[in-house]
Amino acid sequence: MSFFQALGYFTREAFLSLVRSWKISLLAVLTIAVSLILGGVFLLVSGNLRHVVEGWKSESKVVIYLRAEASGSETVRMTRALEETDWALDVELVSAETAHRRFRRAFPSLSDLLEGWGENPLPTSIEVGLDWQQFEDRPALEAAFAELRADPAVSMIDDDRDWLNQLEAVVFVLEALGLVLGAILLVTAIFTISSVIRLTAFLYREEIAVMRLVGATEFFIRGPFYVEGLMQGLLGGAVAVTALFGAHLLVLERYAGAPLSLLASRFLAPIELLALIGLGGLAGLVGAVTSLRRESLGQTAETPGWAEG
Amino acid sequence: MIEFFRVTKRYAGGQIGLDGVDLRIDPGQMVFLTGPSGAGKTTFLKLIYCEEMPSSGNILVNGRNVSSLPRSKVPYLRRTIGVVFQSFRLIPRKTVFENVCYLPRILGLSSREQKKLAFETLRQVGLAHRLNAFPLQLSGGEQQRVAIARALINRPEILLADEPTGNLDPELSDEIMRLILDIHLRGTTVIFATHDRDLIQRVGRRVLTLDQGKLIDDYELPSGLAAETEATDGEQK
Numbered sequence A: 001m002s003f004f005q006a007l008g009y010f011t012r013e014a015f016l017s018l019v020r021s022w023k024i025s026l027l028a029v030l031t032i033a034v035s036l037i038l039g040g041v042f043l044l045v046s047g048n049l050r051h052v053v054e055g056w057k058s059e060s061k062v063v064i065y066l067r068a069e070a071s072g073s074e075t076v077r078m079t080r081a082l083e084e085t086d087w088a089l090d091v092e093l094v095s096a097e098t099a100h101r102r103f104r105r106a107f108p109s110l111s112d113l114l115e116g117w118g119e120n121p122l123p124t125s126i127e128v129g130l131d132w133q134q135f136e137d138r139p140a141l142e143a144a145f146a147e148l149r150a151d152p153a154v155s156m157i158d159d160d161r162d163w164l165n166q167l168e169a170v171v172f173v174l175e176a177l178g179l180v181l182g183a184i185l186l187v188t189a190i191f192t193i194s195s196v197i198r199l200t201a202f203l204y205r206e207e208i209a210v211m212r213l214v215g216a217t218e219f220f221i222r223g224p225f226y227v228e229g230l231m232q233g234l235l236g237g238a239v240a241v242t243a244l245f246g247a248h249l250l251v252l253e254r255y256a257g258a259p260l261s262l263l264a265s266r267f268l269a270p271i272e273l274l275a276l277i278g279l280g281g282l283a284g285l286v287g288a289v290t291s292l293r294r295e296s297l298g299q300t301a302e303t304p305g306w307a308e309g
Numbered sequence B: 001m002i003e004f005f006r007v008t009k010r011y012a013g014g015q016i017g018l019d020g021v022d023l024r025i026d027p028g029q030m031v032f033l034t035g036p037s038g039a040g041k042t043t044f045l046k047l048i049y050c051e052e053m054p055s056s057g058n059i060l061v062n063g064r065n066v067s068s069l070p071r072s073k074v075p076y077l078r079r080t081i082g083v084v085f086q087s088f089r090l091i092p093r094k095t096v097f098e099n100v101c102y103l104p105r106i107l108g109l110s111s112r113e114q115k116k117l118a119f120e121t122l123r124q125v126g127l128a129h130r131l132n133a134f135p136l137q138l139s140g141g142e143q144q145r146v147a148i149a150r151a152l153i154n155r156p157e158i159l160l161a162d163e164p165t166g167n168l169d170p171e172l173s174d175e176i177m178r179l180i181l182d183i184h185l186r187g188t189t190v191i192f193a194t195h196d197r198d199l200i201q202r203v204g205r206r207v208l209t210l211d212q213g214k215l216i217d218d219y220e221l222p223s224g225l226a227a228e229t230e231a232t233d234g235e236q237k
């Protein structure tokens, strides 16, 4: 029998066995699916969160507030100096008047508050858009910031980086957690598949014995079980991807615009979906291989003879 | 040809299955293997088709030393040996055709070739018309015929029968015996294990007697029952 003929035969046998013991097969498929869904949810949420954070990062600014006493020439000198650096993408000098105007436009109902103050309480500031690449280079940037803080013209520096970095750390922890949990569940799923395949082999022990007796090779005896494990894993992967997509649609529809929807608005990339399904298949195959690794298939007769060697 | 050279089989638990057996069976011979329960008959057969490996000694089957046969080669040896048991060992959820065609299917024969082969082989055992029946729809004697057809499907040189009539009443036993004689007459080497002394007396031929793993007797009885090809002709249902 050629390899492809054999593969066709294995697939047919595996399919028949899946149908015949569909209840335990379903159990195997579902355990694989649950582990992949959990891993997928983490992947989905962290991927969206990462996307959001990237967006914020690219817009993030450092605002340098100047003291009221700072002279115009000092302000201009500082702006120039900042423009020279390679981490400042764009540098905008916001005069006290501009700040005042912006405030009135942003909060019209509060503009009276400013009027009642008499003189303009808003300081002159320099807004610096950051080049994120350079921004990652912390020591150099820290040094530059320390220098700025020491400058007598500077009153304070408002820096988004700290909390963005914290958010990034959260994303990272989320991803790690998802990976670890997914991996643990996947190992559980492998054990389940392994037991299910062992059980199936037990159900088929008479037939296996007959096949051995008439001269079937191990390849022929094990092939259908390997294909069965693979099928269960792939099915589990497909179930997981479908469930994830359903969840994604549900979030889009029900919670559109809500902050939560940010976490599921972008679906997984095709390559990630394929990876999930492939991982399911691999888990199924590994489960089948481990379940048949030992002398679990029994021998031709009632007694195990070869095992004693 | 089958040759045993000082073959001993000791099981893991220390039980002696076979103890220093030396013998030779020529191609095409018909041999009875007898002795009380526990004498080592099953062990003897298992050693030939490599279900068990000897603890010491050598066994040649058709010129091949099977006592040192690598495990991966065992299936190829088994394709040249047919085996039948007292308990038939048919798969109830498969049809007669499927039960008989395990090996042809593994060998990659087309379903037409399989059908043809199954039909011819089942005709030889008188069951060509039950191709699509399930084993449990058949009588005990018919089930054993199906098992024999399964053993014969690849035209083996050797047929091993481990008490094949043990589950059958005397008339059915005789039918199965005639069938196996017929197979022998077509040139197959047959080793027939049984503790039914009457049956052996009626049939005749070479008789090996085992006791506690030792070969204690080896003699020839004159041929009796079922002269030659009458075997299958004489059988009615």
Ligand SMILES: Nc1ncnc2c1ncn2[C@@H]1O[C@H](COP(=O)(O)OP(=O)(O)O)[C@@H](O)[C@H]1O
Residues within 6 Å of the ligand: A303, A304, B011, B012, B013, B015, B016, B017, B018, B035, B036, B037, B038, B039, B040, B041, B042, B043, B044
């Ligand atoms: N798998 C086994 N493990 C341990 N002892 C065995 C096994 N098979 C057979 N024996 C022992 O070997 C001896 C011969 O058994 P067996 O070949 O089955 O005899 P028979 O077929 O003549 O009844 C008996 O003592 C039996 O208990």
Ligand SMILES: [Mg+2]
Residues within 6 Å of the ligand: B041, B042, B043, B162
């Ligand atoms: Mg026995």
